Amino acid sequence: MLVQAARNGRRLSSGAGARGKEGNLPPVRLIAALAQGYADGGSAAVNDQTPARPRRPEVRLEQFPYRMGDIIRFGDLDPQSHVNNAVFSTYFETGRVALLRDPKYGLRVPGAAFVLARVEIDFRKELHWPGTIEIGTGIAEIGRRSFTYAQAIFHEGICAATGRTTMVLIDQATRQPRALPEDVVARMKDFALRET
Numbered sequence: 001m002l003v004q005a006a007r008n009g010r011r012l013s014s015g016a017g018a019r020g021k022e023g024n025l026p027p028v029r030l031i032a033a034l035a036q037g038y039a040d041g042g043s044a045a046v047n048d049q050t051p052a053r054p055r056r057p058e059v060r061l062e063q064f065p066y067r068m069g070d071i072i073r074f075g076d077l078d079p080q081s082h083v084n085n086a087v088f089s090t091y092f093e094t095g096r097v098a099l100l101r102d103p104k105y106g107l108r109v110p111g112a113a114f115v116l117a118r119v120e121i122d123f124r125k126e127l128h129w130p131g132t133i134e135i136g137t138g139i140a141e142i143g144r145r146s147f148t149y150a151q152a153i154f155h156e157g158i159c160a161a162t163g164r165t166t167m168v169l170i171d172q173a174t175r176q177p178r179a180l181p182e183d184v185v186a187r188m189k190d191f192a193l194r195e196t
Helices: 002-007 027-039 085-101 182-191
Strands: 066-072 112-123 131-142 146-155 158-171
Touching (some): 085 112, 085 131, 085 158, 131 182
Antiparallel strands (some): 131 146
16 A cells, blocks of 8 residues: 555655545554555565665775875774774875975975865774874876875775865965966876776
């Protein structure tokens, strides 16, 4: 009954004002319809389960051309005694700023600055103190005025989180986006994320 009503697009309600209105089921009948639908092998929207997610691809440190270490600090922990989720963003910042600001890589642009436009983090494992991490950083995409970092945090060789960060180049005087210089784009390609 419930399944059939849903298929026919009828409104299903259990409110007190719903009794006697066409298309609405009183609470007792709603529960009975749910039970009958399951007994008949039907499905009801209230218990539909989404299909299992596909497994996430394995992430390896070797995919990232730039790597650096850091320590897990006691102050990184939250009341659950694991590294707080906000700290993962700081770990990623450490990796990307170290790459971007190191003069030997030549990724800085005179008279311009890179600003953060977007951050995505997928958490995979908890991190605990004490410990050390490795931050892998690579460049996943290069656009006309922006580029996207792909990063991962590893603890004892296991990926604890992955992240993507979009950086936009802006003119320091006008604060408006500007094109990435060709020489910087060429050097960025040296840090392209590696396929394994």
